[in-house]
Amino acid sequence: MGGLLNILSLFSLLLLLPLPSYPLPLCTNLRAPISLKGRLAFCPYNDGKVCCDAAEDLQLRKLFDAMNISDSTCSAVVKSIICASCDPFSAELFEVKSSPRSVPVLCNTTASTPISSLSSQTNNSFCSSVWEACKTVSILNSPFAPALQTKAELPQNATLSTLTDLWQSESDFCSAFSGSSDEKSLCFSGKPVSLNKSDTLPPPKGICLEKIDNGSYLNMVAHPDGSNRAFFSSQPGKIWLATIPDQDSGDTLELDESSPFVDLTDQVHLDAAFGMMGMAFHRNYATNGRFFASFNCDKDKSPACAGRCACNSDVSCDPSELSSIDTGKPCRYHVVVAEYSANGSSSSLSTAEKASPVEVRRIFTMGLPFTANHGGQILFGPADGYLYIMMGDGGSKGDPYNFAQNKKSILGKILRVDVDNMPSEQDKVEHNLWGNYTVPQDNPSSEDKQMEPSIWAYGLRNPWRCSFDSERPSYFVCADVGQDQYEEVDIISKGGNYGWRVYEGPVRFEPQKSPGGNTSADSIDPIFPVLGYSHSEINKLGSAAISGGYVYRAQTDPCTYGSYLYGDLYASHIWAASETPQNSGNFTSTDMPFSCAVDSPINCESVPNSDSPALKIIFSFGEDNRKDVYILTQSGVYRVVRPSRCNYACSKEVMTTAKPPQASPSRGYIMAIPHMGLMLLVSAVLFLDLFL
Ligand SMILES: *[C@@H]1O[C@H](CO)[C@@H](O)[C@H](O)[C@H]1NC(C)=O
Numbered sequence: 001m002g003g004l005l006n007i008l009s010l011f012s013l014l015l016l017l018p019l020p021s022y023p024l025p026l027c028t029n030l031r032a033p034i035s036l037k038g039r040l041a042f043c044p045y046n047d048g049k050v051c052c053d054a055a056e057d058l059q060l061r062k063l064f065d066a067m068n069i070s071d072s073t074c075s076a077v078v079k080s081i082i083c084a085s086c087d088p089f090s091a092e093l094f095e096v097k098s099s100p101r102s103v104p105v106l107c108n109t110t111a112s113t114p115i116s117s118l119s120s121q122t123n124n125s126f127c128s129s130v131w132e133a134c135k136t137v138s139i140l141n142s143p144f145a146p147a148l149q150t151k152a153e154l155p156q157n158a159t160l161s162t163l164t165d166l167w168q169s170e171s172d173f174c175s176a177f178s179g180s181s182d183e184k185s186l187c188f189s190g191k192p193v194s195l196n197k198s199d200t201l202p203p204p205k206g207i208c209l210e211k212i213d214n215g216s217y218l219n220m221v222a223h224p225d226g227s228n229r230a231f232f233s234s235q236p237g238k239i240w241l242a243t244i245p246d247q248d249s250g251d252t253l254e255l256d257e258s259s260p261f262v263d264l265t266d267q268v269h270l271d272a273a274f275g276m277m278g279m280a281f282h283r284n285y286a287t288n289g290r291f292f293a294s295f296n297c298d299k300d301k302s303p304a305c306a307g308r309c310a311c312n313s314d315v316s317c318d319p320s321e322l323s324s325i326d327t328g329k330p331c332r333y334h335v336v337v338a339e340y341s342a343n344g345s346s347s348s349l350s351t352a353e354k355a356s357p358v359e360v361r362r363i364f365t366m367g368l369p370f371t372a373n374h375g376g377q378i379l380f381g382p383a384d385g386y387l388y389i390m391m392g393d394g395g396s397k398g399d400p401y402n403f404a405q406n407k408k409s410i411l412g413k414i415l416r417v418d419v420d421n422m423p424s425e426q427d428k429v430e431h432n433l434w435g436n437y438t439v440p441q442d443n444p445s446s447e448d449k450q451m452e453p454s455i456w457a458y459g460l461r462n463p464w465r466c467s468f469d470s471e472r473p474s475y476f477v478c479a480d481v482g483q484d485q486y487e488e489v490d491i492i493s494k495g496g497n498y499g500w501r502v503y504e505g506p507v508r509f510e511p512q513k514s515p516g517g518n519t520s521a522d523s524i525d526p527i528f529p530v531l532g533y534s535h536s537e538i539n540k541l542g543s544a545a546i547s548g549g550y551v552y553r554a555q556t557d558p559c560t561y562g563s564y565l566y567g568d569l570y571a572s573h574i575w576a577a578s579e580t581p582q583n584s585g586n587f588t589s590t591d592m593p594f595s596c597a598v599d600s601p602i603n604c605e606s607v608p609n610s611d612s613p614a615l616k617i618i619f620s621f622g623e624d625n626r627k628d629v630y631i632l633t634q635s636g637v638y639r640v641v642r643p644s645r646c647n648y649a650c651s652k653e654v655m656t657t658a659k660p661p662q663a664s665p666s667r668g669y670i671m672a673i674p675h676m677g678l679m680l681l682v683s684a685v686l687f688l689d690l691f692l
């Protein structure tokens with residue numbers, strides 16, 4: 001009955017809500033655009049989402065005026081370029097990686113439209129138009145100086161230059177500043193970006209899988225050296241280095257269970273919701289051997305793991321009162337991020353097959369208030385090299401202390417820290433740090449003093465698997481596990497508030513207990529999910545928990561290329577979400593049929609009366625260096641393969657290279673035996689509790 005009421009109220013709420021605002025596009029500062037009512041005084045943007053406020057608009061005017069451009073045609077072109085930083089797509093236009101460029105990517109294709117004053121020209125490339133209009137016009141502190149191609153700063157030293165002073169030819173200039181708009185990237189054509197509405201991708205017909213290993217892993221991380229190897233980790237705390245078989249080779253994962261890369265089980269506390277939750281390899285791992293593990297520990301068993309409690313007076317939380325809210329042992333269990341090193345000398349690190357289990361350095365330690373929802377994935381930003389730490393709200397139903405909305409608490413957050421620069425004792429005190437890391441200068445706390453310095457985004461419940469789109473690093477996609485009603489996928493932007501526990505997905509959430517106070521819906525500007533599903537949609541029993549996956553970028557299945565793949569742990573659903581138009585943040589997901597390739601190297605046990613392989617619990621997803629995507633499940637490791645191996649139609653698949661699928665003679669109902677035996681079976685079942 002209660003369930004029915006919940007469902008009814010869910011639907012009525014959905015109807016009442018305005019269309020959730022898209023978290024995309026993104027601004028050059030990696031924040032979501034702001035709503036503009038009226039128009040900017042200088043730049044040609046009015047109403048809707050923009051990336052400039054009045055003050056930034058004024059700054060752009062000053063910058064532009066200081067260029068002192070006498071020619072009116074060139075002046076109009078340069079103004080449009082300067083103003084592109086107000087465009088709601090500025091993060092994409094300026095190719096924001098570690099630092100944005102000084103000018104946006106200029107369109108170079110015939111598809112782009114030149115600005116109206118130049119429309120009489122037959123040449124349709126905006127880049128050529130800029131060259132034509134400005135080649136002999138003097139610009140003071142030109143933003144087109146070669147040294148500025150990859151920098152956001154502008155020269156300060158009053159140099160007067162023309163394009164021909166700076167570049168040899170149009171082709172020189174255009175190869176430096178241009179790009180063409182395609183499904184992965186945008187370019188600037190002199191006008192605010194408008195997306196190609198007809199640019200729709202049909203969803204794939206199905207996801208074809210092969211089974212390549214029987215083991216249960218929570219994490220897979222590609223070897224940073226770009227090879228066909230990857231690390232796999234288990235919840236109890238072992239990491240293996242495995243060689244990935246080529247697509248179509250018929251081989252299985254080369255992983256020697258008896259010989260892990262490193263065994264941290266002594267340090268890891270394993271229980272229902274506890275264990276080794278994440279691992280990350282430094283981007284220079286191949287030369288520095290640095291890697292990191294994120295796990296839980298029990299202070300009573302290993303005193304070295306004790307740290308500050310997340311429930312403390314800074315966040316109006318008294319640890320002695322926690323046990324009246326929920327059972328558990330406040331601040332006995334911890335979240336730890338620790339650094340380790342591969343064995344070997346610097347020349348042999350890339351090939352190292354072992355690592356020392358001795359902690360090199362403790363990065364982070366925090367005592368947990370309750371026993372669930374502590375995320376634990378760690379991930380290096382591909383563009384900025386900072387370590388992102390996914391932190392759940394700490395557990396207990398409905399986040400009673402409202403930690404996720406509290407900017408002083410690091411629970412219910414995505415943290416972003418620098419592990420390349422260690423803090424001084426003074427830094428630690430000044431910033432009240434939770435460990436041995438420094439705070440990147442552009443973290444949200446630089447603009448919002450209320451924000452704990454390590455916070456990148458907040459209002460999360462239990463972020464379970466985030467990834468960066470390998471083609472578009474500004475797309476930082478995170479799945480966030482819901483409470484009773486709604487599972488969501490968010491695109492994370494700097495300082496973004498993802499709503500929990502004021503909202504669960506797009507739905508208002510009413511906390512049952514709130515000793516830590518409430519946040520009113522009026523006082524926040526939440527960013528709603530781009531994707532999600534309500535529990536009632538997929539599972540009559542109501543248990544559901546999302547696992548985020550990857551934007552599929554492999555060549556293997558061209559019909560899935562560009563779709564975001566994700567799943568549900570318990571309901572064994574896999575979705576492919578496509579974005580229409582491209583770059584809009586408007587995603588539509590399709591509940592995908594999936595089956596096992598008839599020539600799968602390991603036979604897939606099927607769900608009775610079905611073609612679908614029995615995945616059991618979907619723990620997580622993985623991506624290798626070829627961008628092939630893997631599903632890590634309780635029954636083994638599955639890889640997405642060519643659609644034709646499952647007889648799914650995909651006209652884009654190059655059939656000439658494809659071997660015809662061969663029926664396997666012994667395709668029966670085979671009981672899978674978890675290769676780690678009862679221990680893992682038990683832990684996998686206990687793992688259920690993590691999300692329920
Ligand atoms: C701007 O350009 C004009 C000539 O077009 C020149 O007289 C003036 O001095 C320039 N101003 C600056 C600040 O360089």
Ligand SMILES: *[C@@H]1O[C@H](CO)[C@@H](O)[C@H](O)[C@H]1NC(C)=O
Pocket residue numbers: 121122123125128129132170
């Ligand atoms: C058009 O572009 C070509 C090369 O892209 C260039 O050589 C030519 O000068 C341009 N024409 C005009 C009218 O701008």
Ligand SMILES: *[C@@H]1O[C@H](CO)[C@@H](O)[C@H](O)[C@H]1NC(C)=O
Pocket residue numbers: 145155156157159
């Ligand atoms: C001034 O600008 C010129 C041309 O861009 C550059 O070569 C020079 O290094 C700059 N000087 C300073 C002090 O920034």
Ligand SMILES: *[C@@H]1O[C@H](CO)[C@@H](O)[C@H](O)[C@H]1NC(C)=O
Pocket residue numbers: 108127128170171172174175178179180
């Ligand atoms: C843009 O066009 C020019 C010729 O006009 C060409 O030389 C250059 O390589 C092109 N750049 C890109 C990124 O396509």
Ligand SMILES: *[C@@H]1O[C@H](CO)[C@@H](O)[C@H](O)[C@H]1NC(C)=O
Pocket residue numbers: 111196197198199200
């Ligand atoms: C818009 O997308 C369609 C389909 O992908 C494509 O055929 C067309 O050329 C695109 N138009 C522009 C202006 O890019």
Ligand SMILES: *[C@@H]1O[C@H](CO)[C@@H](O)[C@H](O)[C@H]1NC(C)=O
Pocket residue numbers: 343354355356357
């Ligand atoms: C790895 O290094 C650690 C100490 O740094 C050492 O104890 C261990 O034996 C080494 N393992 C191998 C397989 O070389």
Ligand SMILES: *[C@@H]1O[C@H](CO)[C@@H](O)[C@H](O)[C@H]1NC(C)=O
Pocket residue numbers: 307360361362363364365434435436
């Ligand atoms: C910082 O590093 C030192 C040395 O490894 C360690 O003793 C300390 O516990 C670390 N601090 C935290 C909060 O993890």
Ligand SMILES: *[C@@H]1O[C@H](CO)[C@@H](O)[C@H](O)[C@H]1NC(C)=O
Pocket residue numbers: 510511512514515516517518
């Ligand atoms: C918080 O909100 C809940 C539900 O709306 C309400 O029951 C509770 O009394 C509020 N608590 C406080 C401290 O305002």
Ligand SMILES: *[C@@H]1O[C@H](CO)[C@@H](O)[C@H](O)[C@H]1NC(C)=O
Pocket residue numbers: 200580581584586587588
């Ligand atoms: C969002 O995508 C759907 C489905 O592809 C499409 O029908 C709709 O027009 C799109 N909405 C916007 C605002 O582009």
Ligand SMILES: *[C@@H]1O[C@H](CO)[C@@H](O)[C@H](O)[C@H]1NC(C)=O
Pocket residue numbers: 212213214252602670671672673675
């Ligand atoms: C995986 O398990 C199946 C069924 O128990 C077994 O036949 C197969 O040999 C195992 N494969 C590997 C690579 O461990």
